[in-house]
Amino acid sequence: MISAKSTIAIAGAGSIGCYVGGCLALAGRQVILLVRPRFEAALRTGGLHVTDLDGLDRLLGPGELSATADPSVALARADVILVTVKSGATEEMARIIAAHARPDAVVVSFQNGVDNADRLRLGQRRVLAGMVPFNVVGSPDGDVPLRVHRASDGKAMIEDGEPGLVELLDVDGFGVEVHADMRAVQWGKLLMNLNNALVALSDLPLATELADRRWRLILAAQIDEALAAMKTCRIEPARIAGLRPVLLPKVLRLPDWLFKLLARRMLAIDPRARSSMWDDLQRGRATEIDELQGAILRLARKAGTPAPLIRRTVALLRAAEQEGRGSPGLTPEAFTDAGVGQPV
Structure with missing residues (x-):
């Protein structure tokens, strides 16, 4: 059963994934980011600066957010996995999830395109389609702390069918709602x-x-x-x-x-x-x-x-x-x- 205490892994946390994970962590959710090594180093050195066009300006210190480049560490305990990789990396991420995630983990595709949720369906894990409507601007390489800035508005949407998921994900700075027809x-x-x-x-x-x-x-x-x-x-x-x-x-x-x-x-x-x-x-x-x-x-x-x-x-x-x-x-x-x- 998904609850506010469920562990959330952000699989492929670039700019959008770091923004989403940052908002969730700031709301007290248990979050771990699966990131590239350069992001891991930046987060461990300076933390994560989360801002948006509405004036939100918050900082997570280096010890306040878990991040790793090791998928076995990031995915092993996750109850919910939010996939934010580019579409070209979907099949690779599906294999990584199949190898390292729990069989009962719920997977949500927050990616562009129309068929990524289908491509993530390896094994018996529940995979839900999702959509993030806004842009996120990341800071230039080398900036410390790493900054992610939501540059446009809109609520994320997810497919219905998993009790407690919206309540887990819908937090300040990252609004989430269910939509009955995610294909549309x-x-x-x-x-x-x-x-x-x-x-x-x-x-x-x-x-x-x-x-x-x-x-x-x-x-x-x-x-x-x-x-x-x-x-x-x-x-x-x-x-x-x-x-x-x-x-x-x-x-x-x-x-x-x-x-x-x-x-x-x-x-x-x-x-x-x-x-x-x-x-x-x-x-x-x-x-x-x-x-x-x-x-x-x-x-x-x-x-x-x-x-x-x-x-x-x-x-x-x-x-x-x-x-x-x-x-x-x-x-x-x-x-x-x-x-x-x-x-x-």
Whole structure:
């Protein structure tokens, strides 16, 4: 039975995992972070600084938070395992959990994409789908204490069916609620996550990029392509920022002044926030393009619907990954090359 005394492991604690784990630990929950060695060293030296755009500013000292790079230590006693690794590491994390976690541990996927919970299902452990709607900005390498800053708003959501889980996880700074249709939530979030690649390729902060109609036109066109494929495959995404998905491209195409007036919720973002895909490019790591735009391309092939702008975005992102020089700082005009038009 899950209770406030249950032990929570954060499996793959990068910026989002450290933020979630920090909020839970500050609320008195028993938390252990499974981290990379560089994070382990930073946490043991200076602790964890947890802040957010609402003014939350709290510090966990080096002795107030458990962190390890050893999965056998992190997972062996866990009642609940929150998976926050990038989608490309899901299968590896599933094998690690299968090898080290208790058979009765409850696993929650707090990852981008639409199929990570399914990919985590090795063995008989209960795996629940989840969704984290906000961005987290991590401090630069070498900063002590390590700082994680929630840069946008929203409550996390989890699949229903595990008594006591919401009560365990719903704490100050990390609101959690149950949603009856997590599949719809994941597809809805995927529509907005199509913007991650545009932030990565433009080298612009998220708020700056979204405030520019030229970039919003590209995002709106990609969402149109995604919605066409979803409709053919009878997938109904959940509302996004209070909007029905079919209305989102129309709102994104509004003039800048009107968009800023009507879409304040979308623009309620820390001015420093970028996407995790941008961070991956900067660090020379593989991105989640296969789980975001790639998921739509696979759906479009199944549906027989066109997706030229999404395909163009994947090609540009792949080129940036291969060059290994971080964000290429593209302009919107780069998306009109090779016969791909930018709708108005």
